[in-house]
Structures are given as structure tokens and as C-alpha cells.
Amino acid sequence: MSHMVNEFSNALLAIDRLSVKEIFADSSDQMSSTAFVEDVVVNALEQIGAGWENGTIALSQIYMSGRICEELVDELLPPGDPNRKDQPKAAITVLNDYHMLGKGIVYSLLRAGGFDLLDYGRVDVDELVQRVAADGIRILLISTLMLPSALLVKAVKEKLADAGLHVKIVVGGAPFRFDDQLWREVGAHAMCKTASEAVSVITDLGK
Numbered sequence: 001m002s003h004m005v006n007e008f009s010n011a012l013l014a015i016d017r018l019s020v021k022e023i024f025a026d027s028s029d030q031m032s033s034t035a036f037v038e039d040v041v042v043n044a045l046e047q048i049g050a051g052w053e054n055g056t057i058a059l060s061q062i063y064m065s066g067r068i069c070e071e072l073v074d075e076l077l078p079p080g081d082p083n084r085k086d087q088p089k090a091a092i093t094v095l096n097d098y099h100m101l102g103k104g105i106v107y108s109l110l111r112a113g114g115f116d117l118l119d120y121g122r123v124d125v126d127e128l129v130q131r132v133a134a135d136g137i138r139i140l141l142i143s144t145l146m147l148p149s150a151l152l153v154k155a156v157k158e159k160l161a162d163a164g165l166h167v168k169i170v171v172g173g174a175p176f177r178f179d180d181q182l183w184r185e186v187g188a189h190a191m192c193k194t195a196s197e198a199v200s201v202i203t204d205l206g207k
Helices: 002-013 017-027 033-053 059-076 101-112 125-135 147-162 174-178 197-205
Strands: 090-095 118-123 139-144 168-173 190-192
Touching: 002 017, 002 033, 002 059, 017 033, 017 059, 033 059, 033 101, 033 197, 059 101, 090 101, 090 125, 090 147, 101 139, 101 168, 101 197, 118 125, 125 147, 139 147, 139 174, 139 197, 147 168, 147 174, 168 174, 168 197, 190 197
Parallel strands: 090 118, 090 139, 139 168, 168 190
Antiparallel strands: none
């Protein structure tokens, strides 16, 4: 299994879509599509995320790896497929910020891991609360680059509570990495230091 994960990781880093599909095709007599996603795709993306953390892999490679896996998983497990993750309804957004890359990476990684979630793009506090209420969201991921945006998470939580909405908030981005207690101060339920951590965090919150 580790050999297949390494082979799959190398194909992703080379942005070789053909090899990615060939590796899956070769595995079809050994495991189901769901098992391939859980045992190969997710582990390969976590391996690539670790490489970025130690400086051996570029952020652009993480992004492209996530997009390729997202495309593959959409073919194997289309939205609505009963084999996708059984989870509370989730959404991801950038809060009053213009940095979209981090959100895009997390979105791709989660979808590549078999999760379904809505992408709200860039929103302000009031619009976010309205959309969460309208869509029945139970897990909300918020990505920020600037400290003022990170501090607005507290207002989001307060307005969600005032509206009687029970939503678990997950945050990530530079402000939360610089201050590892900030996520608690703004009232979030969890914080992801890296995009690859989001898979395990969302899995735990959905239990």
C-alpha cells in the first residue's frame, strides 16, 4: 500500500493526470473506489502536505494535486453518491479577505477526500450568517490571511448563536498559525495549521 501511495504522490507532483488514472485503474482488482480514495488519495495528499511543511514541495504543487484528486474523486464518487462521506452539511469561505488560495486548497483536499461542501467564496459577516442559516450548515470552515479578518470570526459566532444556529467553526490561515491560541479567543471549535489537517478535523467534528 505504501508503494502505491508513493507512486500516486509522484504522479500528482508531476501533474500527470494520465498516470493518476492508470494507478487507480491498476488498483481496481485490489480495492473498491471508496477504499482507493480513503487509503491512497487521502494518504498521498497528507504526504504532499507534509512535504510543503518541511519546504520540499511548492504551494502550487499542493494546489494542483488537490485539483487533480478532486477531478478523480468526482468521477469515482459523484456528488450524491452514497459512498461519499456521511457528514453534517459543511461550507467553506474567506471572511472579508482577498486571499483565496488557501481556501481553494482546503476545498480541493476535502472534496478529494470524499467530502461534499459548499464554497461561499468571499463574504462579510452578515452575508455569511444569512447563507449558513439558509443552507442549514453545521460545519463552517473560515480561511483568513489578515488579523482583522481573523478577529471577525468572533462576530460570526455571536451572530450565529443569536440566530439560534448550532454551527461548529473551523479556522485556518496565517493569524492562527502565528498565535496558536487565537482560535480559542475568537470562539472557534478547531484550528487547522495546514490544509491537509482539515480532513481529520472535519471527520472528528462530524462524529
